[in-house]
Structures are given as structure tokens and as C-alpha cells.
Amino acid sequence: MPWSSTGLLKVIWWNTSLAPPVNVRSATADDLVFVVDYVRFLRHQVGFDLLALAEVNAEDLRTILQGLNDPSLRVHDSSDRRSSLKFDTGVIYDSTKVTLEESRTLTDKFHSTTMKTGHQMIYRVTATGDPLFLITSHWPSKRTAPDGAPRRAELGTALRHRIQAIHEDTPEAFVILAGDYNDDPYADSLAEHLGATRDRTMAKRRKGLLYNPFWRKMGESHDDDHDDNNMRFCGTYYYDGGQINRWHTFDQIIFSSSFLTDKSMRLDERRCGVIATEVLWSKVLKSNQIFDHLPVFGTVELRSQA
Amino acid sequence: MTDFFQSLIRGVDAAEHAEFAHNEIRSVLESVASAINRGFGLEFSVVSLPKQMNALEALATSTIFTKPEKETWLALRNPNFAQTDWTPLARWEVSAEGFPCRIVYDRTDVQCHDRGSLEDALSEMLSSASTGGTILRMTRP
Numbered sequence: 001m002p003w004s005s006t007g008l009l010k011v012i013w014w015n016t017s018l019a020p021p022v023n024v025r026s027a028t029a030d031d032l033v034f035v036v037d038y039v040r041f042l043r044h045q046v047g048f049d050l051l052a053l054a055e056v057n058a059e060d061l062r063t064i065l066q067g068l069n070d071p072s073l074r075v076h077d078s079s080d081r082r083s084s085l086k087f088d089t090g091v092i093y094d095s096t097k098v099t100l101e102e103s104r105t106l107t108d109k110f111h112s113t114t115m116k117t118g119h120q121m122i123y124r125v126t127a128t129g130d131p132l133f134l135i136t137s138h139w140p141s142k143r144t145a146p147d148g149a150p151r152r153a154e155l156g157t158a159l160r161h162r163i164q165a166i167h168e169d170t171p172e173a174f175v176i177l178a179g180d181y182n183d184d185p186y187a188d189s190l191a192e193h194l195g196a197t198r199d200r201t202m203a204k205r206r207k208g209l210l211y212n213p214f215w216r217k218m219g220e221s222h223d224d225d226h227d228d229n230n231m232r233f234c235g236t237y238y239y240d241g242g243q244i245n246r247w248h249t250f251d252q253i254i255f256s257s258s259f260l261t262d263k264s265m266r267l268d269e270r271r272c273g274v275i276a277t278e279v280l281w282s283k284v285l286k287s288n289q290i291f292d293h294l295p296v297f298g299t300v301e302l303r304s305q306a
Numbered sequence: 307m308t309d310f311f312q313s314l315i316r317g318v319d320a321a322e323h324a325e326f327a328h329n330e331i332r333s334v335l336e337s338v339a340s341a342i343n344r345g346f347g348l349e350f351s352v353v354s355l356p357k358q359m360n361a362l363e364a365l366a367t368s369t370i371f372t373k374p375e376k377e378t379w380l381a382l383r384n385p386n387f388a389q390t391d392w393t394p395l396a397r398w399e400v401s402a403e404g405f406p407c408r409i410v411y412d413r414t415d416v417q418c419h420d421r422g423s424l425e426d427a428l429s430e431m432l433s434s435a436s437t438g439g440t441i442l443r444m445t446r447p
Contacts, residue, residue: 104415108406109423120415158417161406165399 003262003303006127008271009097010047013178013251014039014295015054015138015237019079021086027290032060034291036067038280039092043068046275046297049097050123052178054089054138057081061090072096076103078119078136085114089136091121098123098132106135108158115140115151117158118179127302128264130174133166135159137179139189145182152183156193163256164208174265175256176300177210180237180293182250185215196254203257211260213272214252214296221276231281236274236294238284253298264303271299320403327404330421335380338428342382346445349383353392380409380431384444393440396431412436 016035018027042048053061058077065075074095080087087105101124106117118137125132137159145151159177166173177196183189190196190212197203198215220234235247242248251274259267275295283291339350357375378399381392396411406417409427412434418424431437 104410104413106415106417108417108419109426110419112422112426114416114423114426117417154419158406158419161417162415165408 001305003264003266004306005301006304007302008268009049009125009127009132009265009300009302010271010297011050011052011134011176011178011253011299012042012046012048012275012295012297013052013054013136013180013253014042015180015251015293016060017055017290017292018060019057019088020055021081021088021138031290032063034283035060036064039064040068041277042275042295043070043073048092048297049094050134051092052089052134052136053092054136054180056088056090058090061092065092068092074100076100076121078103078105078121080105085116087116087119087138089119089138091134091136093123096126098125101131106158106162108154110151110154113151115155115158117155117162118177120162125265125302128304130264131170132265133170133173133175135162135175135177135179137177137181139179139181139183141182147187152187152189153193156189160194160208163210167208167256172258172263173256174258174263175210176259176298177254178252178296178298180251184218184235184249185212185252186218190252190254194254196252200260204260210254210256211267212252212254213267213269213298214249214254217274217296218249221274231276231278233274233276233281233294236296238292240285240287251293251296253296255298259300266301266303268299268301271297273297324403328400331400331404331407331424334421334424334428338432342432342441346441347385348441348444349385351381351383351392352398353379353381353394355379355381355392355394382440382444393444395437395440 018035019025057079061075061077072094073092076091078089102122104120106120108115108117118135121134123132139155163175166175181190195208196210196212200211203209203211222232235249236251237248238246255267275297283289342348342350354376357377377397379394380396380398381394383392396409399408406419408417409431411431416427418427
């Protein structure tokens, strides 16, 4: 029986820069007001059913939720700053579209070093009845774990093990990874160790591979440098001191291959990308501002066999 | 031409590594069991218990044809009441290679990739309030 579309499930990931996983917070009250306003814009103009945020604490999440003033929205706070391992993510979700069933913090230990692999949530999608596994991650910065540091490879491998475990329990599970991996899509941690390919056919053909639509989001946003294309970007994270590139695509939403086949949920890649608006873009480019990430979005088409 | 002999060598080598890892894991768990027994007189073991399901899953599998699925747990039992059931502390998974092994309790899900990290993770689990509460419930008259 053919599938017909019944709606969309929209996922946004944004590293807000409000509360990085360090002891000192540099965000001001005005910065928080900006984030609340921007999330309101994301909800009303872009639309989201799952908004995963990084560099937030419990208070930030509460303030953002209050600012949204929408009774259908709920917050899942997975931030935790009690130990030296600081978790700084949370999710605001539309309870009419998904229901949170389970959540847990994923850590991996190598040689007594503990790493934040991610935070795993299981949502039930109202329209299809399917479980949706969402794993949010904020991996260490290049300052903490430079390129080539074993920790980057270990994180990719560790996350792959987690996804394998999900698929052992739930074959064909719908898994979405959203995060600031502090690595570009081509980095070994993501491409080799996690197995997030740019090739849809390979993702469908080879068991265990994931599909990463953000391989396509690494280049220039516009074809040329004409003045009317003033707001140009080539990534999601901006660092003015970059030696070769100032932009990196550290923020990505990655999909399990079950989203690529004929099932009740299918990736809608036309609706995946970087959300760049003048107001945030101009802040990201200014070194006196705390903001350095643009949000990214991914969309899944919900379907039924009528 | 495929060198089957080299393949065999690699297989035997992998098996030796796995055997070594499983022995290490067993030795760490024995240390935990010994500490718990010494401190509180309780038995600590890896046991197989019926899978904990949510209401929907339970409904979906509640037919006479399905056997309840089992999961492996780290669990405690009071030897003075040997007839009583094991009380689960944490879900426990070991790969065929030994490491990584996985401990899931409360809202924590930790994978350990070597002996030192397994010791760390077990130590954290034992010092959690939920483990402490379980021990108190099992040892109080």
C-alpha cells in the first residue's frame, strides 16, 4: 500500500553560547533575552517540534520556556553541572507531536577518563506511534581535545556502539543524532568512527552507517560574492582567528538509514540546513558578542498507509 | 590468494584478548562482591531477570506464545533469605570481546572500555543514593 504524507516533524539544534561547560558564565541578561526572542522566532517563523539546545542550564531552559508561553511545549533538562563533567544540553518539545518516554546520560570511560558521549531520549511520535531515539551531543572543543587527539576517535566509536545497542534492541529504529561535535562532517571521528556518510545509497546498503546531510552544508552559502548577497556563511560555527577557514560545520543533525527507506518516517532533505538570519549572523561575526553558532534544522516527513 | 593461516592467527589472538578481558571483568566483579559481602553481608552477582517493559510493550507481548525476554543485571540478595528474589542494581551488558561493557542505572548509561574505567564506573554506581537506598532496605530489620 502506498504511503501518504500526514505531516512533518521538525528538529532544530542550536548551541546558544549562554552557558558553556566551564565554571565562569559570560552571558549577560541581555544575551538571555536575545536567545528567548530568537527561540520565539524559531518556533513561530521556522517551526520546531523538537528544539535541542546546547550551552544552557536549567534556569536558561525555564526562562526560554516561559518566554515561549506555549502550553503545548515541555522542557527536558539534561544539563548537569554538579561534577567536573558538565552537561549543558536540553530539549524543548511539542507534547502534542511527541511524548518523552525515557532519557539517560551516555558517558564513556577510557583509561579512567570520562567522556560526555551524549544524552539519549526516547520519544513516542504521536502521528505514527513510532519510538524516536534522539541523542544530543556537545563534544569537547578543539582547545580541550585538539585534532588528532585520541578522544575524538573514541567519542565517534563510543557513539557508534550506542547506536548498535539501540539497533540490537530495536532493529530499524529511527535514530536522530543532533549536536555540536566540534568536528566537521569529514573528520575521522564522525565519518570513519561514527560512520556518518555523505552517500545516501551507502547508508541504505551498509548496515550500521548513518546519513549525514550536513556534508552538503560545508561550502559557501551563495554562488558568488555580489553585494546583494551580503549575508554569506560557509558553516555553522564562526571563529575569526581561523588559519585556513573561519567557518566550520560543527553543528549537524544525522539520521539512521531507516529514515531513507519507505517507512512511516522519512527524511525530507529539502528541509534540512542552516538557519541564518541577519540578526544572529551579525552577532556571530562580532568578536565582542558571545554568540558563535548558527542553528541547524532537519525535517522528517510523517506518513501513513491509508 | 587469501592467507587463511594469518586469518586463523588473528582469530586466535582475538580470542585470547577476549578471554583476558573477561577474566579481568570477572576479577573486578569478584572484588565488588567481596566488598559488599564484607560490609553488609549481601550477595552480589550477575543474574538474568525478565526484561522490564513499559505498559505498551507489555501489552504487545502479552500473548501465550511469547516467552518473556531476559536481561542481565548486577543484583543483590540477602543470603539469610535465600528464597527471596534478586534485587536489581544496574543493567549489565558485556560484549563478546569483554570491553566495552555497559552499566545502566538511574539516568546513567556508562560504557567502560578497560579495567580501570570499569572499576571507576562500579565505584560511582555503588556510591549512588539509589544503591545506598537498596542496601539499606535489604539490611534493615
